[in-house]
Amino acid sequence: MAENVQIGILGCMGRMGQALTEEFLKTEGVTIVAGSEIASHPGIGKLIPGLDVHLADTAEHVFHEADVVIDFTPPGQTATHAALARETGKALVVGTTGMTAADHAALDRAAAAVPIMQAGNYSLGVNLMMALVRDAAKRLGTDWDIEVVEMHHRHKVDAPSGTALMLGEAAAEGRGRPLDDVRTKAREGITGERKEGTIGFSAVRGGAVIGEHDVVFASDSERLTISHRAENRGLFAAGAVKAALWLVGKGAGRYSMTDVLDLK
């Protein structure tokens, strides 16, 4: 690992931005050298609490200053940040969810030039859960219906969660099918009976829930549920810090948390 890794955080004053700052401050061998927020943020130009760094209003500044940039901004900026990583030659860790196919394509383009880490969930538990779900889906026939249910706080803007989609992809992979071919989105009205082999998604929003995910396997005579509960945001921040340090010195490419945790 490099001597002292210069870290930049996009969305620095958000829920995850603050959890990341706290986690990096507890970590040896790293310095937060830049942080950005949306231009209308009242703290722009002022010191970021706990740091000797002024809050910037552009991502360009953060990419210029840092070795590794961590992106936990709301959906919509990923393609721009991927292009900046490619142009500046900097490593990028993406935590943002609600990504589009165009966002993924932009990350793939950047990954031809620089190391890119992306995960819808940076916790050990969820990444292990993906392997369990893949295995269960492989072993249980299509007479076992698969439903992914998630609950998050009232501020979350995307649905289903990035984690729910990762879990759905793991289940579809276990069944040897692309998720897009078997996915059922939210149900409403006269939906007709459930089609065998499909994977359903339900998103619940309310209160301050950090993140809850259940994958339900339901047959005519029994039901298996694999569940994860996040107890605090520090969990995701600790995983993202680990991922950022793991990325230092890696070649160009697209990486995920399963690489960091050696879960493949």
Ligand SMILES: NC(=O)C1=CN([C@@H]2O[C@H](COP(=O)(O)OP(=O)(O)OC[C@H]3O[C@@H](n4cnc5c(N)ncnc54)[C@H](OP(=O)(O)O)[C@@H]3O)[C@@H](O)[C@H]2O)C=CC1
């Ligand atoms: N992969 C993982 O493990 C996890 C992923 N997430 C994901 O991370 C993302 C952020 O979550 P969370 O921290 O809760 O959200 P927040 O809204 O609390 O934080 C995002 C911050 O980024 C700011 N922001 C908006 N646009 C920009 C911009 N262009 N440049 C810099 N900053 C900007 C927001 O400002 P403003 O509020 O004014 O818009 C806000 O302060 C979500 O997509 C969420 O799903 C969350 C937890 C774990």
Ligand SMILES: O=C(O)C1=N[C@H](C(=O)O)C[C@H](O)C1
């Ligand atoms: O927005 C959140 O808060 C979270 N988002 C991620 C997701 O969409 O899966 C991860 C975690 O569940 C919290």
